[in-house]
Amino acid sequence: MIRSLVVVPTHNEADNIGRLLNELRAVLPTTDVMVVDDASSDDTRRIVRDLAATDCALRLVERDAKHGLGDAYLHAFGIALAEKYDAVVQLDADLSHDPAMLPMMLDLADRGIALVIGSRYIPGGTVSGWPRRRTWLSRWGNRYVAIMLGLAINDATAGFRVYRTDTLGAIGLDGVQASGYGFQVEMAYRVVRSGLSVVEVPISFTDRVAGASKMGLPIVAEAFWLVTIWGIQDMVSLKRRRRAYRTVDEP
Ligand SMILES: Nc1nc2c(ncn2[C@@H]2O[C@H](COP(=O)(O)OP(=O)(O)OP(=O)(O)O)[C@@H](O)[C@H]2O)c(=O)[nH]1
Numbered sequence: 001m002i003r004s005l006v007v008v009p010t011h012n013e014a015d016n017i018g019r020l021l022n023e024l025r026a027v028l029p030t031t032d033v034m035v036v037d038d039a040s041s042d043d044t045r046r047i048v049r050d051l052a053a054t055d056c057a058l059r060l061v062e063r064d065a066k067h068g069l070g071d072a073y074l075h076a077f078g079i080a081l082a083e084k085y086d087a088v089v090q091l092d093a094d095l096s097h098d099p100a101m102l103p104m105m106l107d108l109a110d111r112g113i114a115l116v117i118g119s120r121y122i123p124g125g126t127v128s129g130w131p132r133r134r135t136w137l138s139r140w141g142n143r144y145v146a147i148m149l150g151l152a153i154n155d156a157t158a159g160f161r162v163y164r165t166d167t168l169g170a171i172g173l174d175g176v177q178a179s180g181y182g183f184q185v186e187m188a189y190r191v192v193r194s195g196l197s198v199v200e201v202p203i204s205f206t207d208r209v210a211g212a213s214k215m216g217l218p219i220v221a222e223a224f225w226l227v228t229i230w231g232i233q234d235m236v237s238l239k240r241r242r243r244a245y246r247t248v249d250e251p
Pocket residue numbers: 008009010011012013036037038066067068069072091092093094096207208212213214215
């Protein structure tokens with residue numbers, strides 16, 4: 001089996017993290033797990049520490065400010081690369097992502113897929129518990145991403161993923177701009193632009209029932225703004241490339 005590191009970013013997830021880690025252990029009993037906690041003021045850290053006392057494959061990274069989801073993942077990716085893991089799993093702490101999908105997703109990574117995405121928006125994928133407004137925003141946000149960036153990915157904002165670490169090495173982690181949903185899009189965009197393989201597998205996504213969402217207008221605005229800029233940059237550089245081609249080609 002591929003040697004992987006499961007990364008769970010947390011900020012005030014005391015109502016969820018214990019159950020998530022237990023569910024994870026039921027599926028992947030010995031896989032290394034790293035919780036990256038940003039300044040939780042609730043019991044998140046104590047719960048993780050208590051579990052880590054009897055689980056030597058579980059570790060807690062404590063950061064003293066809330067730096068954003070993207071920054072937490074970049075920190076974890078750096079550790080995964082330095083410690084020479086073969087793959088990194090991304091998973092939210094709020095029980096929206098079912099760990100039972102992971103053996104299948106890891107198997108795809110093991111077979112060479114650069115990025116495996118747990119997707120809500122392919123046949124077989126579902127979303128439950130979200131108000132209509134939230135589903136609409138996510139669905140149309142993803143369509144906007146696909147059109148602007150020319151990505152053949154149905155759920156580019158999804159946070160349930162497996163990256164091969166050689167993928168992370170190939171796309172490079174310098175200069176990543178986004179920190180919220182935009183981070184997921186930016187990483188998928190880099191993978192596709194590097195000519196690497198992306199596979200989406202259908203998942204059943206469930207809205208969090210406990211704890212507070214960290215998603216807000218600034219995160220949506222950041223993603224929308226960055227995708228728009230990248231899309232425009234793409235169009236301009238495509239025109240430039242076409243112009244350059246014609247200049248060379250014409251007598
Ligand atoms: N380390 C770290 N984790 C974060 C930060 N912001 C959010 N998270 C975690 O990232 C995961 C996703 O955050 P959520 O609040 O569930 O965001 P979401 O899933 O996009 O939104 P909801 O659908 O409302 O749940 C959760 O495990 C959060 O605890 C952060 O700044 N730092």
